[in-house]
Each structure stands twice: as structure tokens, then as C-alpha cells.
Amino acid sequence: xxxxxxxxxxxxxxxxxxxxxxxxxxxxxxxxxxxxxxxxxxxxxxxxxxxxxxxxxxxxxxxxxxxxxxxxxxxxxxxxxxxxxxxxxxxxxxxxxxxxxxxxxxxxxxxxxxxxxxxxxxxxxxxxxxxxxxxxxxxxxxxxxxxxxxxxxxxxxxxxxxxxxxxxxxxxxxxxxxxxxxxxxxxxxxxxxxxxxxxxxxxxxxxxxxxxxxxxxxxxxxxxxxxxxxxxxxxxxxxxxxxxxxxxxxxxxxxxxxxxxxxxxxxxxxxxxxxxxxxxxxxxxxxxxxxxxxxxxxxxxxxxxxxxxxxxxxxxxxxxxxxxxxxx
Amino acid sequence: xxxxxxxxxxxxxxxxxxxxxxxxxxxxxxxxxxxxxxxxxxxxxxxxxxxxxxxxxxxxxxxxxxxxxxxxxxxxxxxxxxxxxxxxxxxxxxxxxxxxxxxxxxxxxxxxxxxxxxxxxxxxxxxxxxxxxxxxxxxxxxxxxxxxxxxxxxxxxxxxxxxxxxxxxxxxxxxxxxxxxxxxxxxxxxxxxxxxxxxxxxxxxxxxxxxxxxxxxxxxxxxxxxxxxxxxxxxxxxxxxxxxxxxxxxxxxxxxxxxxxxxxxxxxxxxxxxxxxxxxxxxxxxxxxxxxxx
Numbered sequence: 001x002x003x004x005x006x007x008x009x010x011x012x013x014x015x016x017x018x019x020x021x022x023x024x025x026x027x028x029x030x031x032x033x034x035x036x037x038x039x040x041x042x043x044x045x046x047x048x049x050x051x052x053x054x055x056x057x058x059x060x061x062x063x064x065x066x067x068x069x070x071x072x073x074x075x076x077x078x079x080x081x082x083x084x085x086x087x088x089x090x091x092x093x094x095x096x097x098x099x100x101x102x103x104x105x106x107x108x109x110x111x112x113x114x115x116x117x118x119x120x121x122x123x124x125x126x127x128x129x130x131x132x133x134x135x136x137x138x139x140x141x142x143x144x145x146x147x148x149x150x151x152x153x154x155x156x157x158x159x160x161x162x163x164x165x166x167x168x169x170x171x172x173x174x175x176x177x178x179x180x181x182x183x184x185x186x187x188x189x190x191x192x193x194x195x196x197x198x199x200x201x202x203x204x205x206x207x208x209x210x211x212x213x214x215x216x217x218x219x220x221x222x223x224x225x226x227x228x229x230x231x232x233x234x235x236x237x238x239x240x241x242x243x244x245x246x247x248x249x250x251x252x253x254x255x256x257x258x259x260x261x262x263x264x265x266x267x268x269x270x271x272x273x274x275x276x277x278x279x280x281x282x283x284x285x286x287x288x289x290x291x292x293x294x295x296x297x298x299x300x301x302x303x304x305x306x307x308x309x310x311x312x313x314x315x316x317x318x319x320x321x322x323x324x325x326x327x328x
Numbered sequence: 329x330x331x332x333x334x335x336x337x338x339x340x341x342x343x344x345x346x347x348x349x350x351x352x353x354x355x356x357x358x359x360x361x362x363x364x365x366x367x368x369x370x371x372x373x374x375x376x377x378x379x380x381x382x383x384x385x386x387x388x389x390x391x392x393x394x395x396x397x398x399x400x401x402x403x404x405x406x407x408x409x410x411x412x413x414x415x416x417x418x419x420x421x422x423x424x425x426x427x428x429x430x431x432x433x434x435x436x437x438x439x440x441x442x443x444x445x446x447x448x449x450x451x452x453x454x455x456x457x458x459x460x461x462x463x464x465x466x467x468x469x470x471x472x473x474x475x476x477x478x479x480x481x482x483x484x485x486x487x488x489x490x491x492x493x494x495x496x497x498x499x500x501x502x503x504x505x506x507x508x509x510x511x512x513x514x515x516x517x518x519x520x521x522x523x524x525x526x527x528x529x530x531x532x533x534x535x536x537x538x539x540x541x542x543x544x545x546x547x548x549x550x551x552x553x554x555x556x557x558x559x560x561x562x563x564x565x566x567x568x569x570x571x572x573x574x575x576x577x578x579x580x581x582x583x584x585x586x587x588x589x590x591x592x593x594x595x596x597x598x599x600x601x602x603x604x605x606x607x608x609x610x611x612x613x614x615x616x617x618x619x620x621x622x
Contacts, residue, residue: 044538044539044540044541045509045538159402188401188402188565189401189565189566189567189606189609189610190401190605190606190608190609191401191402192609193608193609193610215538215539216539217539218568255540256539256540259539259540259542259543260539260543260568261546261568261569261571261572261573273546273550273572273573274546274547274550274551275543275546275547275572276543277540277543277544277547278540278543279544281508281510281511281541
């Protein structure tokens, strides 16, 4: 078996707030990502998904955030690289697709030039060659009329087109790993389906490893091989996409899937319009309760749950299930 | 029921059919006929003016106590229609009948009283509140604007409304930004309920929130509808959610409603190409749904 592209161990991220409180955004996360593998990171807002993405690219501000643990990428620990070495990795071997393409792109620079900037930062090339490469990339992400798109400004493109440009930018240097942070959150249904199909196709064609961050489990299907479910800064359950979506074990994952509207399209009565809910709100990362962070919302809680942390527990098939009731 | 777009040459026929419904026992609560809205825009460089047809002859019927979802891609005119319905914009032509009365031709006083009956809940609840107001002040503001009750009554009603949507009394002195996303959405619903409306327009009010919070808000809306016999117009691009909540779905495309049908009919037998393309974007969810039916 080939060694993993990415090996994350004991990653913690603490972020200092304005009032001096410390938010424990990520609390000891470990996972591996094989070459060409796609995994999904599923969780609600504030659970630490984006903090992991920023930690991988080392984009946390050192003045407010403390990142500890190790992130081994292609055999090197990213957290121990000097900033100038990190800049050679970032964008070239490791890149990110951000949530809001409208914000990620510079509004006063033609999008083709912006994609070319990535290539210029990492490879020696002439302007002519770059233009050729960029137009090929634009075609690769499914945009037609590439010379028009090349010289368009972001405001002249639709949301879906902008997202494709950002994907082209992320793929410009053929990275080994792409981190996609909710790339479809700001798009409507048809545009979202198209972008997901594009990512699926690119993943197969280019053999890039993908870390796909989302709060919506339905977009993971058919796209990722494994899913990590995050809650309050920890990975509470891990399994193949089929396992997580078909037979979730952790009470949080079960609750999340049960909350999906699924009786759509059938004539419904008032009663059937009620959804199953997870009561309460996610905990504040600056004031986590003792024991399991899910305890106050958990329908299956027992006494032990608020007494100790359910750390490194495993369920059937040796899946990570950080729950005292279902893991051991 | 498929709504064909009325011929432009015969708007009067269309209006007559609309009026003939008024006064009948089964009069729909909200009826929109041939509503058009265009904006004039000036090109930033050439200075030429051109008009953008945001709504192009919209027909929509909303029965009392039902939930109608308005779905469509971004830019199809959903939000413009919602803004016309609450009177935030004056459409260039067409009519809106609320309970059989023409909404657009009322006197100021009548208009104000009807405005109370139609309330809008915005997508981004964080920017829909005055950041300097406490939760209680936010809920009481509509009562103050419409001069309903004395100060103490307003306060009491405000607290009652907060309790109805599941917000604790102790939170009434918090600022809106101190509340979590789900709590803010509850507060927005409490404010919309303050004037005892009959129609709530939810402009993407459920999208953008997390699934567990979205499910809580869905349940709250269903419960409130049950208790107060509210009518909902759900503006959304999430077809799964629309299919779950709505009795009828109206599909919007390029400023027109191209199909309005019962939810089950639309899902099983979509007639218009736009409905089919919206449904085609859903297979991810449908496969998921099959997978989820454990």
C-alpha cells in the first residue's frame, strides 16, 4: 500500500477571541488521506471544519491562533516548514477551493490573469505559454468560449462560472491534494449539481486527492470514498460513505440524517411534515461541557457520558465511533 | 393545474377572470394576476439605459391555510415577487388581490391594515435586525409602529411571542448578534407574528442554516401553521425542502410562473422543461433518499 498523501495527527487549533476567551476549534483530530482518495468532512457550522482546512494550508493568523500536532504532507510536517517553504507547497501541491468564489476572486483583475498568477508563482513560463495553459484549464473545468472567459472580470460571470474559475485556479499546478470548503454552498440546485459532477469527473481524470468539507450529507454521495463526521472539534464518527449514510452509529450522525427532509414529493398531512430534530444547539467552542460534547443533545446519553471524554473508541469493523454507548 | 402565460394582447380578459373570483366563497387568500415589474438600468460606461424585465406577467394563486413554494433558479424573479407582495415595491403592471381586494389600489390606511396581514421573513436574519436593539425591542417594534396597546401590553405581548417560538424570557435583553443562528431565525419569526398576520412569506428563510437547526425551524413553522392557520409562501431554491413542506409548488423561470401544481403531481409528472430541469438536479438527493430509507 502506498503511504498516505496526508497524515494528520493530534491536530488542535485554539483561537483567542476578542474578550480573551479561547475557542477550542479543533481538539485532537487524526486522519489519513491516500493518494487520489476523496474524503468528506461533514459537520455543522462552528464544529471546526474550516479550521482544519485553514490549518492544512497554514492560513491561521499566528497572532490569534495556536495550531499544534502534526500535518504530514508528502512526508514533510507542514507545521514545521518555514514560511518560504510553505509558500512553495501552497497552491502548487496543496490548494483550496473556497466557499464564496465571489470573494475569492479579485474583482478588478481578469480571471484568466488570476489563474495565470498561480502558475507564475510556481513555474518558470512565458506569458504566451501561461495563456495557453490557462485556456486549457478553463476548457478542462467545462467552460466553453475560453478566450472570452479568460479576459472576463468576475462580475461578468455567473455564480457557477466563477466557481469553475476558482476550481481551475486550484488545479492550475496539478496539486496532490485539493481542499474544497463548501464549494457549492452559494449555488442554486442545477448549478450545484453541475459543479458536483465536475468535481467527480476531475477527481477521476486527474487523480488528485480531495478533502471535501460540507454541512450537507447528500452532496457526499458518489463523490467521496470515506466520510469523517465532526462535532465540536472532534471526529466523532468515521466510515465509508455507504456506512455513514446507510448505517450511522453515532447518535449525532443518526440525528443529522434523520433531520433531512425525505418525504418530499408525496401528498403530506400536517403530522408527516414534522421532521425529527436534534434538540438544542451546538456547544460554544469556548465553553465546552465536560465529558462528551454532544451529551446535552443526545437521546441515548448515560451517566458515564458527562463524566469522561469518549476518546479513541471504536465501533464495529474498527470504525471510529466516539461514543460510550456504541463504541468500546 | 398548469398556468399558461396569458396572452399579452388580452390582459383585460385575464383581469376579468381574476375579479370574477373575488367575493366567491372559495376566494383564494392571495391572487396575483399578470404582475410585471421592470427595472431601468444605466450601463456604467456607455450611459445607455436598458430595462430588465424582472417579472413578466406572473399569475399565482395561494389558498388560505396552504403552503405554496415558489422555486426557481437564482435570478428567476422569486425575490422581486416577494417584495411586490409585501408592498416594498410597486409593480409596473398587473394586480395583487388579497382576500379579494386589490392590494395596489387601496388608500393609505387600508394599505397599512393589509400590510399587517402579510409579513416577510428574510434569508439572512443577522442583517435583518437593528444590531443595537435587544431581542425584546425587535419583537415589540412592529407593535409600536402600528400603535397597538400601551407600553406594558407591548412588552407582555413581546415576551409571549418569544415564548411561542421557543425563546426563553431571560434572553429578551440580549442583542440579536449575541444569539445563535437558529435563535435569530426564531426571533425573526416572532417579529413576523407580532401583528397576527395571515400570510408569511419566507424568502429563503430556511436555507443557509445547518440541518439540525433547519429541522427545528421547519417543525416550528408547521406547528405555528397548525395553531394559527397561517398561509405560507415559501421562496426557495431547495426543491427537497419545498417538496417536504409545500402543498403546491410554483416553478418560476425568467420572471414567469411556468407551472403551478400540487407537490405530488409536480414530482411525479412535471410538465414544463424548467420543472424537469430542477428535478433533474435533485437525483443526488433522491438516490440518497433511497439509501436513507433504512
